[in-house]
Amino acid sequence: MAVNGRSRNWSGGESLWRGFTAIDLATAAYVAVATGAVLLSFGAEGIHGWPWILTAHALIAALVLLAPRARNAGPLGRFLGDWYPMLLLPALYGEIGVLTLSAGFQNDLLIQRLETWVFGSQISYRWIRESPNVVASWLLHACYLAYYPILYASPFALWMAGRRDASRHTIFAVMATFYLCYVAFLFFPVAGPRYAFDLAHNPATDVGPARFAAWLLDRGDSWGAAFPSSHVAASVVATGIYGQFHYAVDALAGLIVAALMLGVMQTAEATEPQRLAVADYGVESGSRV
Numbered sequence: 001m002a003v004n005g006r007s008r009n010w011s012g013g014e015s016l017w018r019g020f021t022a023i024d025l026a027t028a029a030y031v032a033v034a035t036g037a038v039l040l041s042f043g044a045e046g047i048h049g050w051p052w053i054l055t056a057h058a059l060i061a062a063l064v065l066l067a068p069r070a071r072n073a074g075p076l077g078r079f080l081g082d083w084y085p086m087l088l089l090p091a092l093y094g095e096i097g098v099l100t101l102s103a104g105f106q107n108d109l110l111i112q113r114l115e116t117w118v119f120g121s122q123i124s125y126r127w128i129r130e131s132p133n134v135v136a137s138w139l140l141h142a143c144y145l146a147y148y149p150i151l152y153a154s155p156f157a158l159w160m161a162g163r164r165d166a167s168r169h170t171i172f173a174v175m176a177t178f179y180l181c182y183v184a185f186l187f188f189p190v191a192g193p194r195y196a197f198d199l200a201h202n203p204a205t206d207v208g209p210a211r212f213a214a215w216l217l218d219r220g221d222s223w224g225a226a227f228p229s230s231h232v233a234a235s236v237v238a239t240g241i242y243g244q245f246h247y248a249v250d251a252l253a254g255l256i257v258a259a260l261m262l263g264v265m266q267t268a269e270a271t272e273p274q275r276l277a278v279a280d281y282g283v284e285s286g287s288r289v
Contacts, residue, residue: 100224
């Protein structure tokens with residue numbers, strides 16, 4: 001979409017300093033914070049394999065530096081220059097588990113107390129045990145699993161439809177939300193009810209989607225990445241609580257983070273046309289002098 005002859009780039013509005021966009025800067029800022037978390041660990045016993053982690057951070061920083069050039073290097077480079085944070089997302093999530101395990105502490109007791117204060121009990125523990133409904137379990141676990149393709153399908157569908165600005169807008173909103181959650185994970189790790197409590201075993205946990213979700217999390221979950229929940233859709237909130245993947249307050253905090261991010265994005269969307277119009281007026285006024 002163009003405003004006054006200018007293309008709106010939702011990965012950062014107009015090109016920022018030397019072609020870097022907001023997603024580049026957000027990624028660089030997150031890598032800097034994660035590197036700080038690694039360095040702080042040296043005050044204790046350190047992190048096993050820390051040279052590999054710092055090397056990975058250096059490579060991500062190199063990707064950030066190369067992104068502006070990639071976006072000018074044809075269709076493939078443009079795709080990689082806009083999508084590299086989404087492509088790195090599984091690795092960044094996996095790193096959380098390494099860093100938080102090495103921290104040697106978790107804040108589950110505090111979150112469990114908050115859970116009881118907000119909901120009156122440990123709803124993440126009780127719900128699937130007290131209401132082992134097979135149909136509800138199948139539906140809710142299927143919704144939980146649908147989160148993963150939806151995460152990528154939304155910006156990819158926009159990209160394939162030629163709505164590149166909308167795709168970049170979505171990528172930035174998604175990644176900025178993840179980065180905020182990941183920073184919280186790094187410095188306030190919460191393992192979650194999946195690790196804090198024994199898992200439920202009843203007909204509700206024996207349905208196909210529930211077993212597949214358990215298999216997937218056994219192989220790809222990150223310890224310490226529960227609060228706030230980065231699953232920030234209403235259907236995922238219900239699924240996460242029922243399947244004992246998150247405390248209820250994790251989901252509530254995830255919704256708060258999502259609401260804040262959506263508010264920021266809506267504000268940017270509302271002020272962008274006005275800002276560009278003012279910029280254009282300034283150029284036109286200057287040309288009359």
